[in-house]
Amino acid sequence: MQQPTRRQALAGAAGVAAGLGFAQAAAASPPDTPAALRRAGELTRGMSLEEKVGQLFVLEVYGQAADTVHAGNRSLYGVDTPAEVLEKYRPGGVIYFDARRGPDNVRAPRQIARLSNGLQRASRLPLIISVDQEGGSVVYRLTDPATLMPGNMALAASGAARDSHDSARVIGTELAAVGINQNYAPVADVNINPENPVIGVRSFGSDPGLCAELVASAVRGYHRGRVASAAKHFPGHGDTDTDSHTGLPEITHTREELDRIDLPPFRAAVRRGVDTIMTAHIVVPALDPSGVPATMSHPIVTGLLREELGFEGLIVTDALDMRGASGEFPPDVAPVRALQAGCDQLVLAPQTDVAYAAVLDAVRSGELSEERIDASVRRVLLHKLRRGLFLRPYVDEDRAERVAGRRRHRAVARAVTDRTVTLVRNADGLLPLDPGTARSVLVTGWGVTTTATLADAIEDHPGQTTQVLQTGSRPSAARIEEAVAAARAADLVVVSCNAAAAWGEGGVAQAALVEAVRATGTPVVAVAVRNPYDIRRFPAVPAYLATYSYGAPSLDAVARALYGELNPGGRLPVSVPTLDDPEATLYPFGHGLSY
Missing domain, CATH: 3.40.50.1700 (Glycoside hydrolase family 3 C-terminal domain)
Structure with a gap:
């Protein structure tokens, strides 16, 4: 495949927004510099309210190509192709799923890379393209020929932080090769409850110190693989006996227990420079006695994560179509409450038309200030600048096929698995x-x-x-x-x-x-x-x-x-x-x- 030139890549990423200065801003200086922060601010000021709100959504799209008609897109969004979904909502990101959920985005490396490139071309701003590829055999989307690495608890059984790092590096390298730039991993929950129906082997285990060490090494490994990392599910889903996909769990830990058990892996992730933290749909009375899920809790999201832990990156919700969120808050309420709490991006908000309109109405009515929205949009754009998405939105489709499941990756997988x-x-x-x-x-x-x-x-x-x-x-x-x-x-x-x-x-x-x-x-x-x-x-x-x-x-x-x-x-x-x-x-x- 002939790859687009750098100028073409920048133009494609900027899309019709070039007139607003996006193309010039795309030539980002190194991340976290005053110049990068200034550019994120300039981008934000040049956007309409509708464009800003779009950046706060992470959507699923149906199909294996950007321009292919799929009934799932018509059913969810009233349009036919993934490209039309992007044109309608201008989302900040998309998330890939396999056929088990329905979107059927991931079949083969070249196809995934072509989908990623097609979506980036169709987007007015470069997309955060995300996936849940945790390793192991519980939560994963890419299958053979992608390399199957052990899951977190297996890695903890090996006892080697290097194994956690190498596993994340291999996963990250293969994801980046197919155009996926954000992995919603590693799981940072400390699984101290054997009856936990949803975390279990997705966790690094029951020891907070070991979990913290391996979470930090995984974050570093993902970065070595050139993909963004996300620690989840804040402030810790490890001691629940209810699955937040089907209900609303409650964590009864005291604040002292939270500090000792649940929070060390998240603190370690923040220190290591994790890009994103995903919230949990769990009630934690010791942190917020109101009884709302952490995703909708200002004391937890802003007070604890943003202010106390000092996290400056992206805060994303767990999927808002899970019962832990949707069972408590209807589609026009959940997204507004999550943004009021301090979340930056809304993942899989049900009834997207309703959710999108609700956020717009909340800003226009003053229920959400535009300054609050701008703060999240700046963080989304800074994340994209930091990950080089304005400069390098596309991937080489031939290389994607060579990288996924390459021999040395499988050798790493075998060696690490043998130690578990x-x-x-x-x-x-x-x-x-x-x-x-x-x-x-x-x-x-x-x-x-x-x-x-x-x-x-x-x-x-x-x-x-x-x-x-x-x-x-x-x-x-x-x-x-x-x-x-x-x-x-x-x-x-x-x-x-x-x-x-x-x-x-x-x-x-x-x-x-x-x-x-x-x-x-x-x-x-x-x-x-x-x-x-x-x-x-x-x-x-x-x-x-x-x-x-x-x-x-x-x-x-x-x-x-x-x-x-x-x-x-x-x-x-x-x-x-x-x-x-x-x-x-x-x-x-x-x-x-x-x-």
Whole structure:
């Protein structure tokens, strides 16, 4: 592909706003200098109110190309193509999703890069193009051939800040290559609640000091990868038992506990120069007794984050279409309240026409001052200047294809993943298995792809034959009976479990499967492919490994660990309590076995 010249890039970024001085302002001096601040101010003063308000929105667009008609755009915005969405609202940013949510923006590296370039050309100002690519197998958008790096809790199990840095650098490098300039990562929540339904392995663990160290190293890694970083979810979502996607959680920590547990990773991120901080839809009475979510709380967003912690970058909301926000505030209220609290950008505000009009009306009526809006617009523009988006809005589509999943990135992923596998229990020295002994292995439990991938990795070892019996996240009695019959005929059973300690009836059923196959007398190895807490439900299982992920690199690593080709060196980054008494410890923080 022939790349646009620098002059063309600047003209495309400035769009029809060139007459307002945007093109001249685009030749930004180094960030955080008086000249950069002055240019951000000049840009802001040259914009209409409608253009300013547009910069406060981060929208999703449907489709894989800027000029392709998609029914999702018509349904949400009343126009047909992503380019028309940008023309209508002039947003400050967009966020990419895969087909699971619907927008289906990310298929292949060249396609993503072409979409990014198309959106930048269609935008009157350069766009912040963002994504949630946290690593691991819980929150991610780009898949193969993009490199799959371990998630946060796995990285914490390795115990090496360098691994957190290198993982973020690889992710950032691949995102930047396809034109994504903002990753909504790392997660800075300290997961001290084993029942947390939404954070879990997305966190670096339960130790605030370790979380702070690894958050800071991740921020540095993303910057090395030339992508902006975002610490989330402020002021800390780690001790909740409600998912803010479906409800409004409450954090009951005292201010002293918040300072000791929840805030250290965010303080570390600010010190390291994190670009963006994302707020949480959680109620924190110790910080704001009014009962409003943190996203809509002036004492939390402005008082604590902006003034006390001294954060000067972008503050963005978590998705406003989540029930933690939309359940409490209608579409014409939530965006105004978030801006009044001190947020700079509104991510996925539902009913965009209503939300956009509500902000305009609030400014015109005086409910929101234009000075307040200008402050956020200046920060948005300064962020774009800082990231070089006026000078370099486009990416090389050929290079995008070469960078995603490049060999050295996959080598980093394998090396880091190998250090994360954690052997929690190994009764009677069941592991490692003798690789020279022929055996039949039953691979059962959660996940069609997971069990099949794990079985393939086991069969890579000579003399090992496998049978796969996928039972789902809530095994039925009939399915358990099938597994028992197969276990009796096998030499070894490997059971994949996923959040068995947290998923109510599903967890009980997964535990019943483990106990039923164990009762056959056939040796059993349980593999926790998400949260490491699952052994709470079956503490007597002979062997138990935690991978923190069901991605192929993790499953390959655990298969090699079974046969002693990999000596598991991971250590639990959380403590695992007993099931009956959450105050009693089954396995402490830092526990881990090796051969």
